[in-house]
Amino acid sequence: EELDRALRTRAADELPIAVVATAGTTDYGSIDPLPQLAAIARDHGVHLHVDAAYGGGALFSERMRPLLDGIEHADSITIDLHKTAWQPAAASALLLRDRAGFAATTGLRVAYLNPEDDGEAGYDGLLGHSLQTTRRADALKVAATFLALGREGVGAMLDACHDLARHAARAVSAHPRLDLTTEPVLTTVVFRYRPRTTTEPAAVEAINGALRRRLLREGSALIGRTETAGAVQLKLTLLNPQARASDIDEMLAAVDAAGGAEEAEEEHHHA
Structure with missing residues (x-):
């Protein structure tokens, strides 16, 4: 509306x-x-x-x-x-309904790259359609992936990651110290740690931010972070189809332990 x-x-x-x-x-x-x-x-x-x-x-x-x-x-x-689809970072695609949309050209021609007579004969490069002259052949990797796995194979890998996200959401919801922010749609899971010793908003935000850095310092886990309306949110981006539910459980246990350690350190500091 x-x-x-x-x-x-x-x-x-x-x-x-x-x-x-x-x-x-x-x-x-x-x-x-x-x-x-x-x-x-x-x-x-x-x-x-x-x-x-x-x-x-x-x-x-x-x-x-x-x-x-x-x-x-x-x-x-x-x-x-x-x-x-587990491709190189540059393997993005722009799809247009109307092929004519790709007809626009920069008009750039350089004798050593795309001479006009070569283009007229059908041996043309992409210089006239892009400012990027040197590029990797990422399209070849995309083609090889789909030739080897097919849409079904890539889809099965994505389904495995979706299963992990749904397991993570259930595990967070069942955990006494973790709060699920929203049900996952694809393969990301956003949640928060709920401290045992305080409900003071600033302290809760500080602990959620600090526990993530603690895990980084320890080399235990790399947990994503985002914010919603100023509230620190922890985030799992699950895109490894070979990960297991037990890996998720261990990671959430590490989050809980790091949160508890941050609370104990804060209490000791105030004492």
Whole structure:
């Protein structure tokens, strides 16, 4: 409703470039209501772009694919295959509904890279379409992965990570000292440590931040961190399909122990 209102009430000299929907936010894996946004964008004649950098991998999974219903109506999509297909960091893709969208060119031609007569004969490079002249052949690695594993194989790896996230969420919910912030959608789990000795907000935030640094100093675990409305949140980004539920349990136990150690240190300091 808010998007539709914004488009209907815009000033005559305001031209929206695009409606940008997110499919898989970095922290929670949240996915915007794609079918409804597509309908609104279509009604107003506005380009719909879907940022599926993280969530796009759900398309490889039979289980998670329904989360992206409506993405087929997008005019353009971005997906980062290094996030959910185990590819090099530069292996991202921009997909356009209309091939003509790729027709734009910088017009750059250099005699030693893409001479005009070579281009006319079909032997052209990508210099005219990019400012990046030197690049790795990451597309070859993507092709090799899908030739070797197929969509089903990559999807099974993603499902294994999704299983880990669901196990982690259950374990956090059952733990007396941990609070689950929200149910996981994809493969991230966001939670907090609840101290035994204090409920004072500033102290709770300080302990959650400090326990993570303690684990780093010890070399025990690398726990992610984010914030929601100023509250420190701990975060697991689970993208190793070979990890086991027992690894998650050990990591949560380490979080609990580090939190307890931070509380004891704080008490000793005040004493």
